[in-house]
Amino acid sequence: MSIIFNEKSKEFHLFNNEISYIIKVLENGQLGHLYYGKKINHREDFSHLVEIKRRPMAPCYFENSEFSMEHLKQEYPSYGAGDMRYPAYEILQENGSRITEFKYKSHNIFKGKKSLKGLPATYVEKDEEATTLEILIYDEVIKTEITLSYTIYEKLPVITRNAKFKSYSDEKLVLTNAMSFSVDLPDCKYEMIELTGAWSRERTVKTRKLDHGITSIYSMRGSCSSSNYNPFIALKRFNTDEFFGEVYGFSLVYSGNFLAQVEVDTYDVSRVTLGINPHNFSWGLKNGEEFQTPEVVTVYSNEGLNKMSQTYHTLYRTRLARGQWRDKVRPILVNNWEATYFDFNEEKILSIAKKAKELGLELFVLDDGWFGERNQDTKGLGDWYPNIKKLPSGITGLSKKVNELGLSFGLWIEPEMINKDSDLYRQHPEYVLATPNRNLSHGRNQYILDFSREEVVEHIYKMLDKVISEAQISYIKWDMNRCMSEAFSSGMDSEYQGKLMHKYILGVYRLYEKLISKFPHILFESCASGGARFDPGMLYYAPQCWASDDSDAIERLKIQYGTSIVYPISSIGSHVSAIPNHQVFRNTPIETRANVAYFGTFGYELDLNNLTNEEQEKVKEQVEFMKEHRELIQQGKFYRISSPFEEKFTAWQVVSEDKKTSLVGFYRPLQEVNTSFKRIKLFGLDPNAEYYVSINDTVNYGDELMNLGLIVSDISSGEIREKYDGTNGDYHSRIYIIKKK
Numbered sequence: 001m002s003i004i005f006n007e008k009s010k011e012f013h014l015f016n017n018e019i020s021y022i023i024k025v026l027e028n029g030q031l032g033h034l035y036y037g038k039k040i041n042h043r044e045d046f047s048h049l050v051e052i053k054r055r056p057m058a059p060c061y062f063e064n065s066e067f068s069m070e071h072l073k074q075e076y077p078s079y080g081a082g083d084m085r086y087p088a089y090e091i092l093q094e095n096g097s098r099i100t101e102f103k104y105k106s107h108n109i110f111k112g113k114k115s116l117k118g119l120p121a122t123y124v125e126k127d128e129e130a131t132t133l134e135i136l137i138y139d140e141v142i143k144t145e146i147t148l149s150y151t152i153y154e155k156l157p158v159i160t161r162n163a164k165f166k167s168y169s170d171e172k173l174v175l176t177n178a179m180s181f182s183v184d185l186p187d188c189k190y191e192m193i194e195l196t197g198a199w200s201r202e203r204t205v206k207t208r209k210l211d212h213g214i215t216s217i218y219s220m221r222g223s224c225s226s227s228n229y230n231p232f233i234a235l236k237r238f239n240t241d242e243f244f245g246e247v248y249g250f251s252l253v254y255s256g257n258f259l260a261q262v263e264v265d266t267y268d269v270s271r272v273t274l275g276i277n278p279h280n281f282s283w284g285l286k287n288g289e290e291f292q293t294p295e296v297v298t299v300y301s302n303e304g305l306n307k308m309s310q311t312y313h314t315l316y317r318t319r320l321a322r323g324q325w326r327d328k329v330r331p332i333l334v335n336n337w338e339a340t341y342f343d344f345n346e347e348k349i350l351s352i353a354k355k356a357k358e359l360g361l362e363l364f365v366l367d368d369g370w371f372g373e374r375n376q377d378t379k380g381l382g383d384w385y386p387n388i389k390k391l392p393s394g395i396t397g398l399s400k401k402v403n404e405l406g407l408s409f410g411l412w413i414e415p416e417m418i419n420k421d422s423d424l425y426r427q428h429p430e431y432v433l434a435t436p437n438r439n440l441s442h443g444r445n446q447y448i449l450d451f452s453r454e455e456v457v458e459h460i461y462k463m464l465d466k467v468i469s470e471a472q473i474s475y476i477k478w479d480m481n482r483c484m485s486e487a488f489s490s491g492m493d494s495e496y497q498g499k500l501m502h503k504y505i506l507g508v509y510r511l512y513e514k515l516i517s518k519f520p521h522i523l524f525e526s527c528a529s530g531g532a533r534f535d536p537g538m539l540y541y542a543p544q545c546w547a548s549d550d551s552d553a554i555e556r557l558k559i560q561y562g563t564s565i566v567y568p569i570s571s572i573g574s575h576v577s578a579i580p581n582h583q584v585f586r587n588t589p590i591e592t593r594a595n596v597a598y599f600g601t602f603g604y605e606l607d608l609n610n611l612t613n614e615e616q617e618k619v620k621e622q623v624e625f626m627k628e629h630r631e632l633i634q635q636g637k638f639y640r641i642s643s644p645f646e647e648k649f650t651a652w653q654v655v656s657e658d659k660k661t662s663l664v665g666f667y668r669p670l671q672e673v674n675t676s677f678k679r680i681k682l683f684g685l686d687p688n689a690e691y692y693v694s695i696n697d698t699v700n701y702g703d704e705l706m707n708l709g710l711i712v713s714d715i716s717s718g719e720i721r722e723k724y725d726g727t728n729g730d731y732h733s734r735i736y737i738i739k740k741k
Contacts, residue, residue, distance in 0.1 A: 002015055002016050002131045002152055002154060003109050003131050003132075003150075003152065004042055005107065006045060006046070008045070009024070009044065009046065009047055010024060010025035010104070011025070011034070011045070011046050011047075012107070012133060012135070013042055014131075014133060014150060014152045015039055015040075015042065016039070016152060016153070016154055016156075016157070017039065017155075018038070018039055018157040018300070019036075019037065019038065019039055019152075019157045019159070019300045020035060020036070020037065020038070020039045021035070021036045021150070021152070022035040022036075022046055022049070023075055023135070024046065024047070024050065026067075026072065027062070027067060028061050028062075028067065028069075028103070029103030029104050030102065030103055030104070030137075031074065031075035031076060031104060031135065031137065032050060032072055032073060032074055032075065033073040033074055033183060033184050034046050034049040034050065034073070035049060036183060036185070036298075036300065037246070037300060037302075038246075038300070038302050050072070051072075051073075052066050052067055052071070052072065053066060053071070054066045055068065055070075058070050058071060058082075059081075059082040059084075060082070061082055068082055069081060069082035069083040070082055070083050070084055070085070071267065073184035073269065074184055075135075075148065075182065075183075076088045076089065076137070076146065076148055076163065076181075077184075077271075078090070078099075078100045078101075078102070079098070080098060080099045081099050081101055085263055085265055085271055086214070086261065086263050086271065086273065088163075088177075088181070088273055089146075089163070089165075089175070089177050089178050089179060090176045090177040090278075091142065091144065091165075091174070091175055091176070092173070092174040092176050093142055093171065093173060094172055094173075098176075100141075100142065100144075101139055101141070102137040102139045102145075102146055103138060103139075103140075104135065104136075105136045105137060105138040105145070106135075106136045107133060107134060107135045107136065108134045108136075109131065109132070109133050109134075110131070110132055111127040111128060111130075111131055111132075112124055112127035112129075112130060112132065113130045113132050113151045113160075114132065114149070116162060116292055118292070118506050118509060118510070119253075119254075119294055119295070119506075119509065119537075120253050120254075120294075120295075120320070120537045120538075120539075120540030120541065121253055121294075121295040121320075121540070122151075122160055122253070122295065122297060122315060122316075122319050122320050123319055123320075123322075124153075124319065125319075129153060129154055129155070129319075130151050130152060130154060131151070131152055131154070132149060132150065132151045132152075133149070133150045133151075133152075134147050134148070134149050134150075135147070135150075142167075142169050142171070142173060143167070143168040143169040143170075144165065144166065144167045144168065144169060144173060144285070145165075145166050145168070146163055146164065146166075147163065147164040148161070149161065149162050149163070149164070153315070153319075156299075156311055156314065157300045157301060157311055158297060158299055158311060158315055159298050160295050160296065160297050160298070161181035161295070161296045161298065162180055162181070162293050162294065162295045162296070163179075163180060163181070163293045164290060164291070164292045165178065165285060165290060165291045166285075166289070166290045166291075167285040167286060167287055167289055167290075169287060170287055172284060172285075172286060173284070173285045174283065174284050174498075175281075175282065175283040175285060175291055176281065177278040177281070178276060178283070178291060178293050179259070179273045179275030179276070179293065180252065180274055180275035180276070180293040180294050180295065180296040181273070181296040181298070182271060182273045183271070183272050183298075184269055184270070184271050185235070185248075185270040185271075185272065186269060186270075187268050187269070187270065188210045188211075188212075188264040188268045188270045189237065189238065190209075190210050190235040190237065190238075190262075191207050191208065191209050191210070191235070191236050191237075192207070192208055192209075192210055192215055192234070192235055192262060193205065193207050193233065193234040193235075193236060193305075193565070194206050194208075194229065194230070194232070194233050194260075195230035195562050195563075195565060195566070196217065196229050197227055197228065197562075198227055198228055199227055199530060199532070199549065200530065200549055200550035200555070201550065201555065201558070201559070202227045202230075202530060202531035202532070202534065202547070202559055202562070202563075203230055203531065203534070203547075203559060203563045204645070205561070205562045205565060205643070205645055207236075209238075210262055210270060211264060212264050212265070212266055213263070213264065214261060214262070214263050215261070215262045215264075216259060216260060216261035216262065217229035217230075217233065217259075217260050218257075218258060218259045218260070218261075218277055219231070219258050219277065220257055220277055220279055220280065221257070221484060221532075222256065222257060222448075222483060222484025223256070223416065223448060223480060223482065223483055223484050223504060223505075223508075224256070224480060224483060224528050224532045225252075225254065225255050225256065225258060225532075225533055225534075225535040225537070226483070226532055226533075227528075227530065227531050227532040227534075229260075230534065230535065230566070231251065231252035231254060231258045231260065231536075232249070232250065232251045232252070232565070232566050233249075233250050233260045233262070233272075233274070234247055234248060234249045234250070234305070234308065234565075235248045235250075235262070235272070236248075236305065240304055240305065241305065242304050242306045242639075242640055242641075243303065243304040243305075243306055243307075244303070244304050245302070245303075245304050246300075246301070246302045247300075247301050247304065248272075248298065248299070248300055249297075249298065249299040249300075249301075249311075249312065249566070250272060250274050250298055251296065251297045251298075251299075251312065251536055251566055252275065252294060252295075252297075252536070252537075253294055253295040253296070253297060253320070253535075253537050253540070254275075254276065254295075254505070255505050255508065255509075255533055255535050255537035255538055256276070256504065256505035257277035257279070257280070257281070257501055257502075258274070258275065258276060258277050259273070259274070259275065259276075259278065259279075260273075260274045261273050261274070274296050275294065275296070276293065276502060280500075280501055281498060281501070281502065282495075282499070283498065283499055283502070284498075284499075294537070297312070297315065297536065299315075305565070305640075306639055306640060306683075309565055309566065309638070309640070310637055310638065312566050312567070312568075313564075313567070313568040313569070313637075313638060316536060316539055316566075316567060316568055316571070317543075317568040317570055317571070317635070320539050320540055321539050321540070321543035321571070322516075322541075322543075323516060324520055324521060325523045325543050326543055327635075329630045329631050329634055329635075330523070330544060330601040330602070330630070331363040331408060331474075331475070331523070332361050332362050332603055332623055332626055332627070332630075333361065333362065333363035333364065333410065333475070333604070334352060334356045334363075334364055334365070334603060334604040334605075334606075334608060335367055335477075335575065335603065335604070335605050336349060336352055336364075336365070336366060336367055336607075337367035337412075337605065338551070338577055338578055338582055338605045338606055339352060339578075339605075339606055339608075339610075340352075340369075340607070341369070342368065342369040342374065342375050342377075344369065345390050345391070346390065346391050346393065346398060349364075349366060349391075349398065350401060350402070351609060352607060352608055353401075353402050353405055353407055354405060355608040355609050355616075356407060356604075356608055357405045357407050359619045359620050359623060360620055360623040360624065360627075361407065361604070361623060362408060363407060363408040363409070363410055363603075364407050364408070364409055364410065365409075365410035365411070365475060365477060366398070366409070366410065366412060367412040367477070368412050368414070369387075369390070370386060370387060370390065370395065370411070370412070371383055371385060371387055372385065372387060372422060372423070373387065373421070373422075374387060377419075377444055377445050377446070378419060378421055378445045379419050379421045379422065380419060380421070380422055381414060381417045381418050381419040381422055381446050382417070382418035382419065382422040382423070382424030382425060382449070382460075383422050383424055384413070384415070384460070384463035385463065385466075385467065386467070394470075394471075395411065395470070395471045395473075396471045398471075399411075399471040400471075400472055403472045408474040408475065409471070409472055409473055409474065410473065410474065410475030410476065410477065410523075411467075411473055411476055411477070412476075412479060413464065413476060413477070413478055413479065414478075414479040415449075415460045415464060415478065415511060416448060416449055416451055416480055416482075417446045417447065417448060417449065417480070417481065417482055418431070418447050418448075418449050419445060419446055419447070420447065425447075428459070430491065431449050431450055431453075431456050431459070431490075432447045432448065432449065432490075433447070433448045433449070433450050433484065433486065433487050433488060433500075434486055434488060434490065435486040435487070435488040436488065438486055439486070440485075441485040443481065443482040443483065444481050444482060446481065446482055447482070448482055448484060448487075450489050450490065450504070451503075451504045451507030451508055451511070452489055452500050452503035452504045452506075452507055453489065453507070454507070454510075456507070457510055457514075460511065461511055461514050461515070464515065465515075465518065468515075468518075468519055468522075473519075473522060474521060474523065475522060475523045475525070476515075476522055476524050476525070477524075477525045477527055477546070478512075478524060478525070478526050478527060478542065479527040479528065479546075480526075480528040480529070480532070480533060481528070481529045483532075484501065484504075487500055487504075488500070505537075509537070512524070512541035512542070516541060523543070523544075524541060524542035524543070525542055525544045525545060525546060525573055525601075526538040526542040526544075526545045526546070527545065527546035530546060530547065530548040531545065531546065533545070534547065534567065536566075539567070543571060544570065544571050544572070544601050545567075545571055545572070545573055546573035547559055547560060547563055547572045547573050547574060547600065549583065550583045550584070551575055551576075551577035551581065551582070551583065551605055552581040552583055552586050552588065553588045553592050553596040553597070553731070553733075554584075554586060554588060554592075554667075554669050554731060555583070555584060556574065556596050556597070557596060557644045557650045557669070558644045560572055560596065560599060560600060561640060561643060561644055561645075561650065561652070564652075568634075568638075569599055569600060569633060569634055569638050569654070570634035570635065571601075572599070572600035572601065573600060573603075574597040574599065574601060574602060574603075575597055575602070575603045575604055575605040576590065576593040576594050576597050576603070576604045576605065576606070576619075576622070577593065577604075577605040577606055578605070578606035578610070579593075586731075588731045589726070589731060589732075589733075590619075590622075591726070591733065592731050592732065594618075594622040594625075595667070595733040595734070595735050596665070596667065596733070598622075598626060598629070598633060598665070598735070599633060599638075599654070599665060601634075602626045602630065604619070625735075629661075629663060629737075632656050632661055632663065633663065635657075636654040636656050636657065636662075637654065637655045637684050638652065638653070638654050639652060639654070639655070639682075639684060640652050641653055641664075641680050641681070641682075642680060644667075644669075648668070648669075648670070648672070649668045649669070649678075650665075650666075650667040651664065651665065651666050651667070651680050651712070652664070652665050653665070653682055653683060653684070655683070655684035655685065659684065659685055659686045659689070659702075659740065660739065660740040661737075661738065661739050661740070662682070662684070662691075662737075662738040663735055663736065663737060663738070664680075664682065664710060664735070664738065665735055666712050666733060666735075666736065667732075668714075668716070668732045668733065669730065669731060670730050671716060671720070671728060671729055671730050672716040673716060673719070673720055674716075674717075674718055674719055675716050676717065677711075677713040677717050678711070678712045678713050678717070679708065679709030679710060679711050679713075680710050680712055681705075681706055681707065681708075681709040681710075682705045682706050682709070682710055682738075683706060685702035685705055685706055685738070686702045686740065687701070687702045687703035687706065688702065688703070689702050689740050689741070690702075690740070690741040691705065691740055691741065692741055693705075693736060693737075693738050694736055694737040694738070695734055695736050696710075696711060696736070699741065710736065710738075714727060714728075714732075715727055715728045716728070
């Protein structure tokens with residue numbers, strides 16, 4: 001059993017071979033936090049870890065003037081009853097009070113893990129994989145209970161957390177804050193890592209030192225977790241790097257508004273909270289009603305950032321992603337968007353598909369413009385029926401023709417959005433989120449459907465169901481190109497508006513669930529103007545996500561590197577696009593475009609017919625390479641070796657579980673001259689085995705490659721006298737294949 005309850009001292013010890021997490025019922029019945037970190041030995045009493053001293057100006061619970069909630073480390077703290085720090089939750093009562101006092105009532109320990117109703121969450125396939133602790137705390141005055149849930153995985157340094165509120169009160173209560181978890185760490189000697197950015201530069205790795213006060217990231221964009229801030233933070237010690245040192249990761253399984261916050265008090269305690277952003281949130285609870293928070297996944301590593309990342313990769317790839325595609329390699333596709341934009345017809349589409357088949361690709365994806373009067377971005381959104389003028393045989397006929405070529409067929413949709421110039425808007429203007437008597441902003445000439453309402457979700461589902469059921473579709477790209485503004489649900493009362501943004505995300509999840517239940521064979525890829533909704537919530541429904549609308553290989557080094565901090569390589573949508581690149585107008589060799597895109601799902605975002613004969617031959621080689629190595633890339637252990645944010649070159653590595661094969665990606669954006677010799681130390685190999693190293697054409701022991709390093713010196717280590725021949729110049733890259741002899 002990996003959770004022990006010390007009945008006499010009223011303590012819970014959650015542990016596995018790597019971590020320990022200790023909770024105590026305090027003298028006043030509330031829950032205190034004692035320890036979270038590397039595994040420690042169990043003992044019958046951890047009471048010595050409770051630190052209390054008399055401090056001036058501290059509100060004291062007992063008459064002894066020492067026991068103050070302000071200076072105790074807590075599990076799920078409230079504000080105002082002694083603790084003046086930011087709380088994990090807040091409940092507004094009819095008399096105007098927000099003071100609560102939730103005390104331990106009971107607990108339940110069981111093997112396995114429960115699902116969360118209407119919400120994505122990690123799971124187990126066998127109960128033996130994890131153990132769950134549910135602690136019930138109760139407020140006698142307002143007759144409300146909170147169930148705090150902790151699940152610890154047996155073979156991973158992972159603890160998941162969530163909270164569920166339930167009212168038994170005759171008075172009306174309003175949740176104005178309901179974070180998913182909180183933890184009080186005993187000092188503040190950490191740097192916070194966040195993944196920040198904007199459109200086309202998503203998930204840039206940023207690090208900042210904690211200090212007294214608040215350090216936080218957030219989203220208040222309603223319909224997405226955002227490209228500005230990912231719902232993830234990590235706290236690392238100052239000397240922690242990729243492979244050494246202590247780090248805590250905190251990841252929210254949610255796709256809407258969030259707040260990730262670290263408060264450092266003036267006694268250097270670091271309080272970490274993560275959950276739904278309290279701004280614009282209020283949720284009324286009547287007698288018998290419940291509110292469930294999303295899940296937070298916490299990971300502890302004392303072996304650096306890479307161990308934390310590998311833990312998230314394993315968990316999210318195998319116990320968050322679901323369905324038939326979870327463990328399958330992903331098909332190599334071509335998407336027509338950057339090849340045609342809206343300007344296409346059936347003949348043009350089939351010409352690209354025929355060339356794709358000729359070059360060895362497996363899937364053709366038809367992007368925006370196939371429905372309604374969708375010839376530009378001002379029309380047609382919401383009208384999910386084929387544009388017969390463009391596609392005389394409709395999606396039914398086109399998909400059949402593509403399948404007959406020997407390719408699978410995929411389709412782009414954006415079900416949450418609507419144009420005013422559409423049949424759906426003319427029939428149901430009330431379906432749009434819009435505040436009465438206020439200006440209604442648009443984004444990309446589109447508006448947001450009110451997915452908080454079941455009838456709206458059902459209406460869209462019926463249209464999509466008809467299209468999909470009548471066609472041969474194996475892949476769907478679900479896009480979302482608009483953040484919320486003037487968010488108001490038509491015809492609903494004022495109380496409903498505080499629920500709107502959360503109910504909207506629940507509506508998105510509900511439509512996903514309906515579609516994947518009806519069409520389990522379809523591979524879904526999520527997208528939100530690129531990577532604006534690249535979060536764990538989406539991976540529960542769509543096991544891969546379009547990482548960014550910026551498809552330039554050099555920019556993608558940073559985007560994909562940052563994404564790998566939390567998310568598995570199999571989830572990263574990555575394509576070879578045309579040059580000059582459509583976002584940055586850079587001309588990058590097709591080899592480098594592929595060498596970057598390999599480390600993801602892989603595909604092409606261009607008109608294959610416009611490639612030269614030489615380029616088409618290279619595409620054939622690239623496709624064959626990916627087919628040979630995609631299982632290793634998408635399911636192997638991934639190591640970050642050199643950061644594009646810190647070094648002049650980027651390097652990363654993936655290793656098979658049996659350690660027989662490894663690939664190393666090396667990328668040098670700018671040509672140097674007369675520079676130093678370079679080696680990069682590899683990881684994860686068998687130290688006593690001999691490995692053949694391609695490109696270098698050498699045989700090296702694993703310990704040599706890991707301790708001395710792989711030689712990556714090239715023509716830049718000296719005077720460059722040769723003409724450009726593909727081994728020199730800007731935007732150079734290479735893939736080393738390392739195979740056990």
